[in-house]
Amino acid sequence: RKEVEQDPGPFNVPEGATVAFNCTYSNSASQSFFWYRQDCRKEPKLLMSVYSSGNEDGRFTAQLNRASQYISLLIRDSKLSDSATYLCVVIVGGSQGNLIFGKGTKLSVKP
């Protein structure tokens, strides 16, 4: 089983749609969780951290379920500019040398 697994995608949705991405991790020693966004032929950039209590940033909501070892990202009212690949990232054991990236899920928002 891979350490961090994401929905394979691609997700093709119309503008205004709500879309949800899921991510599961296998290492119970994972301590920190993030979503990154990567545009085509660009570097990954931090979208948001994920906390146990859940957190929201505008149209984006991230949730963490430690018991199920599951992370989610919800995008509401999707925009054309949301088109990108979304990467789930986990830090294992609290060490900054132990970041594990998922392979990413590609989102394409159509007019």
Next chain:
Amino acid sequence: NAGVTQTPKFRVLKTGQSMTLLCAQDMNHEYMYWYRQDPGMGLRLIHYSVGEGTTAKGEVPDGYNVSRLKKQNFLLGLESAAPSQTSVYFCAISDANTQYFGPGTRLTVL
């Protein structure tokens, strides 16, 4: 790019040639990383450094060497390039739990 630069941006090598990729930061962060990204494989850690003069192996270190002689620079070397090293290479620096990536180097080995 949060003060992370990479040189060169593009390079084409022949099998067996050597080269060095340079990552430079102006943010004074201790942690620096080298990743490679391949289609269908995601980002994989090659080597990382927790401070000046220190380096450590990541997930895929074979065929690469690194050096961190100065805090602001992290060098990635390929002594004898192979076609399997064709990839996009990203450098990153870390501030607590946030990583900032450089713009990447696209390397093709023929």
